[in-house]
Amino acid sequence: MKRLTLEDIFAEDDELGLLMDDASPSQQGRGTRKTELDLLEQVSRFYEEHGRFPDNKAEDHDEMCLAAAWTRMAQTPSPAMKEADKLGLLAESTPPSPTLPDWRDEQAFTDIPQSLDDILNDDSLDIDDSLFTLRHSSPAAERAVPEHQAFITPCANFQDYEALFEAVQQEIANGTRKAKRIKKNQILEPAEGDFFIRNGLIAYVAEKYEKTYRHGDREHRLRIIFSNGTESDPLMSSFRKSLTEDKTARLISRIGLGPLAGSETITNATGTIYVARSLSDIPAIRKLRGELYKIGVTSGDVRRRVADARNDPTFLMAPVDIVATYTLVNLSYRKVEDCLHRFFAPSRAKLHVHDRMGKLIYPQEWFLLPAALIGQAAHLIQEGTLHLYEYDPHQKTIIRKNTPQQSL
Structure with a gap:
């Protein structure tokens, strides 16, 4: 089937007068009278059949198109149309529908909601209050918030460890012990008697407390003594993380059998x-x-x-x-x-x-x-x-x- 070209389409009769304004004067002279009279005849027939004018908001497509063409043509009828209007439709024709009001004109600017609460408090929304009731989450006050945090505090019996730190520093200086760099993803298992360097201080694992639990997994709490006379008691996982995230952190080797050697003895x-x-x-x-x-x-x-x-x-x-x-x-x-x-x-x-x-x-x-x-x-x-x-x-x-x- 041959497809119509744009020239073919414009060459057809403009029954509804949709192209009338864009047509040349010569074209207007040939087609205007016929188009107006045909349109008047169609509207007259519709009026006699339905007792009303065609509706430009009708669901029927043909009626909507007929109403749109009649509204446009009836605004400036030609003398030929007035003469041919036997039913007086041009006199009874309703004016064009007024422009729909802009939504911005329906309320004052000050009435526009300024926040989510303004919207939710609007009585016209009729929102069910149960939507804002938490049923599957515990209140913040009932959540398990740790009461124990590993703060750094002064070590009350630092005198018991002071000589040990001095000995370790001397052993690092003479090469008896080595300070090895801790890698980013290195797996560490701090044990009692281990020494580390963290944030520029020597850290001594004085005690590995009895086992505890965290998120269902076994865990230990450590007692860490620092060379500046302070101490802390972090969870082992937290201490391990602090070491791997510290680019200056070091693991100080043990003497003799290394990890198999016993913990250093602290006098008194x-x-x-x-x-x-x-x-x-x-x-x-x-x-x-x-x-x-x-x-x-x-x-x-x-x-x-x-x-x-x-x-x-x-x-x-x-x-x-x-x-x-x-x-x-x-x-x-x-x-x-x-x-x-x-x-x-x-x-x-x-x-x-x-x-x-x-x-x-x-x-x-x-x-x-x-x-x-x-x-x-x-x-x-x-x-x-x-x-x-x-x-x-x-x-x-x-x-x-x-x-x-x-x-x-």
Whole structure:
């Protein structure tokens, strides 16, 4: 089928007079009269059939086009149209529809909403208030915000470590120890007795606390002593991150067997055995409040150790009371804790709690026994005679080995 060209289209009769203004005078003379009269005839026929003029907003396309052509033609009818208008349609023809009002004229400029609250407070919106009620998110006040943060504070017993820092500096200077650069993605496992250089200071890992949990994973808290007389107790993951992000950080090598060598000895270093009682509201734990105790050992501040107990599964996800503390001198904190846990193992409580991520945790540091027995065991450890005694879980007493009738 041959496609019409633009010339073919313009050569056809302009039945609706759409091209009349753009036509030449000669073309107007030939086609105007016929177009006007044809249009008048079509409108007259429509009027007789429907009793009204065609609507320029009609859904029917032909009616809409007829109305548009009639509105345009009726505004300036020719004498021939007036003569041929037997029904008087030109006199009755309605004026063109007025221009639709601009939306900016419907209200004052000051009524335009200035904020999202102005829009939401509009009564005409009829918004359901339930849309703004959080149902699957806990309020900020109830979220687990750490109460324990690893601030840098003065080290109360820095005199116990001062000679050690001087020795390490001398060993680096004479080549006995090496300061190795820490790479960006290097995997570090800080251990007690390790030395690092961080932010220009020598950092000594004095203690690796008992295990805790963070986001469902096992974690440790460290006690870090710095060569300027300060200390901090960050989580191991946080300390590791601070080292890998510090371009000047260095790992100071150990002497002899390297990582297999034992921790440096601190003369007269002190530590603390603490006995904690849970304040948990869990019924199974609350009913054991008079006989359930946690045995822990730390070289740092006990209050800081338990400050974030409510977020720590090691402390049963609840605050604790410190029932008693016992000072240790010149003893390995980790060995003392392990010794106490093994000594009272027959009375270890079988507990479990869910951490913040919903993971089930089984703490191992809680025991069902009189709190006074822990103090007796601490005294025997300090004397170096605990190995001569054993714990009787049935009588809940500490007795001397091979002489059951003799108890403390």
